[in-house]
Each structure stands twice: as structure tokens, then as C-alpha cells.
Amino acid sequence: MSNVDSRPIAILGGTGPAGMGLALRWARAGETVIIGSRDATRAQKAAEEIKEKAGDRAAVTGVENSAACAAANLLVLTVPFEGQATLLKQLKPAIRPGSILIDATVALAAGVGGRASRTIGVWQGSAAQQAAELAPKGVSVAAAFHNLSAELLNGDADIDCDVIVCSDDPSASQITRTLAAKIPGVRPIDGGKLENARILEQITALLIGLNIRHKGHGGIRITGLPPEAYR
Numbered sequence: 184m185s186n187v188d189s190r191p192i193a194i195l196g197g198t199g200p201a202g203m204g205l206a207l208r209w210a211r212a213g214e215t216v217i218i219g220s221r222d223a224t225r226a227q228k229a230a231e232e233i234k235e236k237a238g239d240r241a242a243v244t245g246v247e248n249s250a251a252c253a254a255a256n257l258l259v260l261t262v263p264f265e266g267q268a269t270l271l272k273q274l275k276p277a278i279r280p281g282s283i284l285i286d287a288t289v290a291l292a293a294g295v296g297g298r299a300s301r302t303i304g305v306w307q308g309s310a311a312q313q314a315a316e317l318a319p320k321g322v323s324v325a326a327a328f329h330n331l332s333a334e335l336l337n338g339d340a341d342i343d344c345d346v347i348v349c350s351d352d353p354s355a356s357q358i359t360r361t362l363a364a365k366i367p368g369v370r371p372i373d374g375g376k377l378e379n380a381r382i383l384e385q386i387t388a389l390l391i392g393l394n395i396r397h398k399g400h401g402g403i404r405i406t407g408l409p410p411e412a413y414r
């Protein structure tokens with residue numbers, strides 16, 4: 184499969200388990216990945232770790248978050264909810280017009296001292312809608328990848344999980360679904376408008392609770408749709 188429009192993918196906050204797992208899977212699929220971090224050295228270290236797993240030919244580099252935004256127009260945001268707004272405000276001048284911002288943030292109560300298996304209310308409706316409010320004009324936001332286990336992403340096996348993508352921009356949704364399909368085992372599904380992201384974010388909290396209760400790595404599968412729905 185060819186690269187996503189030959190665009191590099193910049194993962195902001197890509198030094199954590201979610202960002203590194205996505206980076207690993209996309210590097211293995213032949214994509215060019217830029218790991219973003221608040222600290223360039225940490226980003227470079229994460230990029231080296233990914234290359235060790237994905238192979239020397241993997242195209243992965245690490246830079247500070249704003250340099251990552253300047254170098255790519257396909258951005259994936261994988262930071263804790265409590266850092267999302269501040270980071271987006273800081274990065275606003277660096278985000279290129281026409282970029283696609285894929286948000287995987289979940290507003291977990293753990294970030295404010297509560298349980299990881301609960302979400303907190305977000306004024307805009309969801310973390311993804313908050314990202315859309317804070318992103319520069321002309322940037323399309325898609326919500327995706329919330330329900331994928333980072334632990335599984337960082338492994339080698341196919342992932343038994345569908346990725347539902349929500350966006351108000353059909354083109355951003357399609358590009359995000361193309362990226363999702365590059366993760367072995369994942370089926371992408373168009374989940375409609377960005378406002379549906381609040382449901383995706385709550386499913387993550389449910390999955391965390393199930394994982395604690397049953398000691399596993401739960402995912403979701405949506406059944407009964409025609410084959411064309413899964414692309």
C-alpha cells in the first residue's frame with residue numbers, strides 16, 4: 184500500500200505509549216513518521232526506540248512538537264486531556280493551514296484524581312471538539328484511535344479492534360481511515376460527525392474498566408454493516 188498521499192505523519196506527544204504504538208505500526212507500514220515532544224531529545228530517543236523495533240529502514244525521526252507541526256500537515260495528537268488545550272494554544276502558530284489534526288485524546292477522570300474508567304465532562308462535548316475549537320482556522324479535525332490498546336499497538340500481533348473515525352470533513356475522515364487500515368487487524372469505519380467523538384471517548388473509559396475487571400486488552404468490533412462500510 185502506498186504512503187498516505189506521501190505525507191509525513193507527525194505525532195504530537197508521540198513519546199507516550201499511545202503515540203509510540205501508532206508510530207511503530209505506521210513505520211512498519213512504510214509511512215514516514217515524525218515523533219513530536221515538548222523535548223527534542225526525548226523525541227529523538229523515542230524515534231530510535233521505534234526504529235529498533237521496526238527496523239533500520241523505518242523512516243522515523245524525533246523533534247520538538249512545533250517543529251513537527253512545521254514539517255507535516257497530517258498531525259496526530261496523543262497527549263493527556265489535561266495538557267491538550269495548553270499544547271494546542273502553544274502550537275497554533277506552528278500548525279500549517281490546511282492541516283488535518285487527528286485527535287486521540289480521552290478526557291479521563293484519572294487526570295484530575297478520579298478513576299481511569301470514567302470520563303470528565305468537556306464543555307465542548309468531547310476532547311476532539313475542544314481540539315476543533317482550539318485548532319487554527321482551516322484545520323480539519325478527525326477523532327480516532329481512542330479505542331485501540333497502546334499495549335497491543337506496541338506489540339507485534341494483529342489488533343482485534345475497529346477504529347471508528349468521526350469528523351465534519353469527509354476528506355479528513357477518509358485520510359484518517361486510510362491510516363487506520365494500515366494497522367494490521369484494524370477495520371476503519373466512518374463514524375459520522377465530530378460530535379460523535381464523545382461516544383468514542385466514553386467507550387475507552389468502558390474498555391479500561393473492562394480491562395481492569397477481566398485483566399485483558401479489550402477492543403471493539405462493529406458487526407452487521409456492508410463490506411463498503413469498513414474502508
Ligand SMILES: NC(=O)c1ccc[n+]([C@@H]2O[C@H](COP(=O)([O-])OP(=O)(O)OC[C@H]3O[C@@H](n4cnc5c(N)ncnc54)[C@H](OP(=O)(O)O)[C@@H]3O)[C@@H](O)[C@H]2O)c1
Pocket residue numbers: 195196197198199200201202219220221222225226260261262263264265266267269270287288289290291328329330331332333334
Ligand atoms: N494508552 C492507551 O492505551 C490509549 C489508547 C487510546 C487513546 N489514548 C489517549 O491518548 C492520549 C495519550 O495516551 P498515553 O497513554 O500515550 O499518554 P501519556 O503517556 O500520559 O502522554 C503522552 C505524551 O504526552 C506528552 N504530555 C504529557 N503531559 C503533557 C502536557 N501537560 N502537555 C503537553 N504534552 C504532555 C508527553 O510527551 P513529552 O513529555 O515527550 O512532551 C507524553 O509522553 C491520552 O489522551 C489517552 O487518553 C490512550
